[in-house]
Amino acid sequence: MQGSRLGLILENHPATQMAVVSPFVTQANIDSTKNHITLNILYQNVRGLKTKTKTWTMNLLLQACDIVAVTESFLDDTVEDAEISGGSWSVLRRDRGSPCGGVLIVARPGILLQRRRELETDSGEDLWVSCNIQGRSMFICVIYIKPSASDEDYMNLFCKIESFIFDLKGLVVILGDLNLNSASYNIVCYYSYFVTLCGLTEHNNIVNTHGSILDVVLVQEHVETIVSDTEGMVPPDLYHPPLNIKMNIRTAKHSDRLEPSNISNSKDWNFRKLDYETTPYSNVYGILGCSFDCNRCTTYARFSEIRSNLKACIPEAYENYIRRAESNIKANPLGFWDYISSLRVKGGFEPNVTLNGCMHSGVDAAEAFANFFADVFLSEVPKLSVDEVCLNDDKLHGTVISIPKFSVADIAY
Template identity: 25%
Template structure:
């Protein structure tokens, strides 16, 4: 088992929840740069609109197991699409009961037990195309928001997305309707403002685009700091600045990397194993007079005892890991960048920030070069070593396949491995 938490996230010297939002204007031709940049992201939950993804692009082409991906691929043509990437350690689950076929919106929930608080966190990302159906979609979204709040009145809630409402001037006080555009859209915008106010949601993004409009909105019922991101995951669109949201009041437990003991069966002494199993008096197990469950328990006790005795074990995990194509020089730059970032956050020294920014740019450049070099090297060696090439292709094309973090049985939500196994 390989620990796939990103080093940037693990060594972040802040322990509050951090969000990232970007309208990416299509990922079909940007999967490589997206994959490279998300590996060095420091955010816990990343939200994207206009992904333009389809079923031909697998999750593994976008990210490794650092994040769990929640994607809606509503269209076969260009346009639309929403996605949330949530850090795997947050154990988020999709809330499909809040999805609607006529609304490009996706919902997830991060359980309170993971956050170490008494309140769940619900996160949604929505894309509202600027067409004639915009008022209907806003009305539908307002209904869902009201439903979620009614069902979970004490929980945290954050909604991000491209709302395409240039007729509203969003200020830190009260939003101002500019009486611009169709009357139906103005009325629906007013209805959205009233709904979010009644639900205790404030709009926190006041960044404007190249046309002095705010199209991407961040609604939340908890205080946060919203700012423009200095590290967009793909080239930024002039209409949609990338956003970072820091929820300073939602603290998350520090990341603890798990380690465990693993048998190395390739080094086992199988002559001694066979000899000891042949010499064992199995009659003591079969004739014990106990029930079947007790006999099976005794049988496996003997087997496991012999394995522990003659097969060596080693501790694995518990350390940060990197993609196979990372060079030693790149890893050193990442470590130095993390150190400079910690110093800047601690002392607010401009010199530390300059060092951090320089190393961040160097990391991006080296990361791109290492990835390209690995691809080229794999292609050149395909005749002599095709196994390496096809292992890489297979890893990038296959969908993630792991044991579920949660399951439902009747109306019960099961979150532990023991609870899930006991249901079968």
């Protein structure tokens, strides 16, 4: 009784009121309902933590979010985890080893982070962690790619993620600074393909003071995600506003009925024990007939008409596309070669050309391309020389143009 009375007095005492209501807690501060949980992640490019550890620690103790993801930490072996953990937050980091770069993730007590080194690139700055929040598995990655990164650096990251992302059983969240504004044109194009291929959705629409967006917030599943600007852990960088990422995640719940395999691989129908001979298929067809508009002649006629029109349009559309491409090259050959040259300037991928069964690359590819089309280009300016035509009547070549007759009206001034 005395202990309970003392606790009540301390809770209501002004000196201890802040300790009661502030986030100095020993467990995760996650809002949850019966079927959903709300997870708050703070992301910031801090541009160095070595000289800001005091501000960082103070804000971490007062922070209401659940997870903090950081890029450009600038940390090395001289800074211990205890200096940035606030005493109770768990810390996972990947330092570059040089004065710049580096990424880290910290999580509130109660959220157990596990580093997944097998998902990381060998020489990049991507940190993958997994955690389980109230029965829901999550994979969180924080990435930093330096502005001087090569196309190979980008492709190593993209291809690595593509190789395993569909095998991950859980929600995937990718945060970071990819510096796409300084990447080559090919990388920017491939990034759009990468996001679509992996089923990722970009949720960040917060622009910096210069009117651009440098940081990405990619979520794989269809999860309600709200990204807003916030104060951050340290004074913000003008190019990287701190982001508060609020995610409303549906929790896993037990299902009393057996789900098909296309919903969950762990719950599958066993057709091997089915008695195919005595199964009343009429019942199945009846259910399908009640649920779908099947076996309707009018419906099929409409479908057949649309399909026929589509089949007729595909070859025509393809021919029009080829015709426009050829016409554009003919009308503006300089633009075509400018585009080819720009690929080399922007660090584009080295093209390969196959000619007569041989593969050519680099300069050899350009030579093979030029040799193949040599016959359609004149090697020199044509000469309108009647005398030369008469002298070489039996050995006419492409540089001589024979004009038997023309009038003054045919000449364009």
